[in-house]
Amino acid sequence: MTSRIEDYALIGDCETAALVSRDGSIDWLCFPRFDSPASFAALLGTPENGRWRIAATDRKARVSRRYRPDTLVLETTFETKEGVATVIDFMPLRDGTNDLIRLVVGQEGSVDFSTDFVVRFDYGRTVPWVTRADDGTITAVAGPDRLILSTPVPLEGEDLHTAGSFRVSAGEQVPFVLTYSPSTTPRPTQPDVQAALANTESFWRDFAARCPSVGAWTDVVKRSLITLKALTYMPTGGIVAAATTSLPEQIGGPRNWDYRYCWLRDATMTLQAFMKLGYYEEASAWREWLMRAIAGAPEQMQIMYGLSGERNLLEWEPHWLGGYEGSRPVRIGNAAAEQFQLDVYGEVADAMMQAAAGGLQRHPRTRALSEVIMNYLESAWRRPDEGIWEVRGGAQHFTHSKVMAWVAFHRAANMAIKSGDRPAFAERCQRVADEIHEDVCRKAFDTDLGSFVQAYGSKTIDASLLQIPLVGFLPADDPRVIGTVKAIETMLMRDGFLLRYNTDHVDDGLPPGEGAFLVCTFWLADVYVLQGREDDARRLYERLVGLCNDVGLLSEEYDPIAERMLGNFPQAFSHIGLINTALNLARRTGPAEERVEASGQPVAQADAV
Numbered sequence: 156m157t158s159r160i161e162d163y164a165l166i167g168d169c170e171t172a173a174l175v176s177r178d179g180s181i182d183w184l185c186f187p188r189f190d191s192p193a194s195f196a197a198l199l200g201t202p203e204n205g206r207w208r209i210a211a212t213d214r215k216a217r218v219s220r221r222y223r224p225d226t227l228v229l230e231t232t233f234e235t236k237e238g239v240a241t242v243i244d245f246m247p248l249r250d251g252t253n254d255l256i257r258l259v260v261g262q263e264g265s266v267d268f269s270t271d272f273v274v275r276f277d278y279g280r281t282v283p284w285v286t287r288a289d290d291g292t293i294t295a296v297a298g299p300d301r302l303i304l305s306t307p308v309p310l311e312g313e314d315l316h317t318a319g320s321f322r323v324s325a326g327e328q329v330p331f332v333l334t335y336s337p338s339t340t341p342r343p344t345q346p347d348v349q350a351a352l353a354n355t356e357s358f359w360r361d362f363a364a365r366c367p368s369v370g371a372w373t374d375v376v377k378r379s380l381i382t383l384k385a386l387t388y389m390p391t392g393g394i395v396a397a398a399t400t401s402l403p404e405q406i407g408g409p410r411n412w413d414y415r416y417c418w419l420r421d422a423t424m425t426l427q428a429f430m431k432l433g434y435y436e437e438a439s440a441w442r443e444w445l446m447r448a449i450a451g452a453p454e455q456m457q458i459m460y461g462l463s464g465e466r467n468l469l470e471w472e473p474h475w476l477g478g479y480e481g482s483r484p485v486r487i488g489n490a491a492a493e494q495f496q497l498d499v500y501g502e503v504a505d506a507m508m509q510a511a512a513g514g515l516q517r518h519p520r521t522r523a524l525s526e527v528i529m530n531y532l533e534s535a536w537r538r539p540d541e542g543i544w545e546v547r548g549g550a551q552h553f554t555h556s557k558v559m560a561w562v563a564f565h566r567a568a569n570m571a572i573k574s575g576d577r578p579a580f581a582e583r584c585q586r587v588a589d590e591i592h593e594d595v596c597r598k599a600f601d602t603d604l605g606s607f608v609q610a611y612g613s614k615t616i617d618a619s620l621l622q623i624p625l626v627g628f629l630p631a632d633d634p635r636v637i638g639t640v641k642a643i644e645t646m647l648m649r650d651g652f653l654l655r656y657n658t659d660h661v662d663d664g665l666p667p668g669e670g671a672f673l674v675c676t677f678w679l680a681d682v683y684v685l686q687g688r689e690d691d692a693r694r695l696y697e698r699l700v701g702l703c704n705d706v707g708l709l710s711e712e713y714d715p716i717a718e719r720m721l722g723n724f725p726q727a728f729s730h731i732g733l734i735n736t737a738l739n740l741a742r743r744t745g746p747a748e749e750r751v752e753a754s755g756q757p758v759a760q761a762d763a764v
Contacts, residue, residue: 160479209270226245239266276300505626525571565627619655681735
């Protein structure tokens with residue numbers, strides 16, 4: 156049976172990532188990139204769809220795990236009556252090869268282990284041709300793909316599995332090195348395991364050491380930063396929304412999407428989190444990715460792209476995968492890439508302003524790009540769109556989308572004013588911003604409800620309305636904002652966490668039912684801070700942090716009834732929320748000596764969460 160989502164840990168090399176279950180099984184791994192076909196796909200099917208398990212043979216063994224401090228090196232410790240041993244899992248940063256290393260280390264007495272190595276290329280479908288060399292090395296080949304497994308443990312093939320057993324005693328180490336390479340290339344050189352481990356630890360610790368203090372939440376913020384870095388595709392600077400596809404938003408339901416791509420919205424918020432903590436190298440790399448990805452006609456700008464800026468993300472279903480706990484369909488690719496989502500223009504404009512405010516040197520194409528986009532957006536903002544939640548039930552005039560269109564013009568006007576050489580452009584942008592502001596306040600506020608609503612003419616409440624004060628559209632103490640927060644608390648709160656919207660009342664093109672959306676609940680905590688409700692914000696934040704699994708990871712959603720994580724994992728959006736709320740709380744509620752400063756400047760009020 157597949158492990159619960161919260162029972163997985165993440166390892167990665169900033170180009171791809173693997174999910175490791177609590178019982179030592181790697182159930183998801185795509186080589187050589189996040190969005191490549193999976194070689195181990197048991198996560199979305201069965202062990203016959205590919206997995207690699209190394210675990211104590213004693214089923215009663217006590218299992219504990221942790222990341223080595225400030226790293227992405229995972230330690231899973233098995234304690235039996237006869238001894239204690241630890242499996243160390245990590246992926247070295249690439250240096251010409253793509254490696255995953257598992258090192259079994261004896262600590263006390265002796266522990267018996269078994270390993271089950273099942274490779275299935277092409278998302279769990281293709282059985283490779285497996286051969287054994289004289290030195291015991293196992294090679295699995297199918298078409299363009301090749302995996303090479305090197306270990307001193309004797310391995311035997313049986314029923315299309317490669318299995319072995321071994322004993323490790325105190326002081327002994329048993330290595331397993333898995334290397335991916337194209338089948339047409341020479342066999343790569345096997346890395347030195349100890350050197351690779353030391354270099355990997357050093358990389359992650361050097362990265363984490365740059366994080367400033369965030370008071371009592373420094374450790375969880377560091378873990379979230381490491382997770383966001385692990386979701387960054389280092390060759391291009393692109394940031395994926397999650398490491399997985401098709402983990403369900405409701406067990407057994409069809410709300411299963413491929414998140415292994417770069418959403419402008421998610422990546423922009425990641426950029427802002429990086430900059431607030433002083434990680435300008437990562438922010439600059441993402442901006443370069445952005446400028447390449449959106450180059451071209453503004454009307455062709457997509458809401459998401461591939462890791463290198465690819466635009467063709469056609470959605471299809473691998474029928475041979477049964478889905479996580481039977482949640483079908485499994486989807487590869489994402490048809491939402493073809494949607495019109497107005498809010499991303501505001502997200503990008505906000506990111507550009509934040510980059511300039513943070514001290515990043517102005518990109519040579521920023522000015523020309525802003526003018527071209529604003530020219531297009533001057534008429535496009537009037538169109539209905541599919542909105543932030545990517546509904547498949549038809550376009551609407553979503554309130555959040557219009558607010559973010561206001562953000563685009565408001566930020567563009569501010570940047571033009573600061574440059575001092577484009578007064579006419581600044582005046583035009585401000586005029587359109589004022590027009591959008593008046594339109595939203597007139598058409599999106601329901602006087603009967605005393606709240607803004609999801610879309611013009613709707614009676615539905617949406618958690619994205621929390622962005623109204625967070626982006627500065629209206630002050631947090633405006634009566635309309637206070638009424639909106641009250642409506643959200645009343646209509647969308649489920650056992651202390653927020654739904655995005657009530658799927659029973661909204662035709663989003665799918666059957667109703669999903670979990671609480673974690674980033675929305677972080678937004679509520681941020682609004683509490685702005686409204687001076689610091690105690691409410693702190694209590695809500697502590698509840699959210701309490702949802703992190705034992706190694707500090709969060710999924711997209713949470714089922715408070717079943718007490719289970721839902722959705723793709725780990726989710727960048729959720730970890731962005733964790734970081735930003737910690738910064739807002741530290742700035743507003745912590746003792747003076749703990750208040751956060753990034754690059755010498757206090758963290759800005761949450762005008763871009």
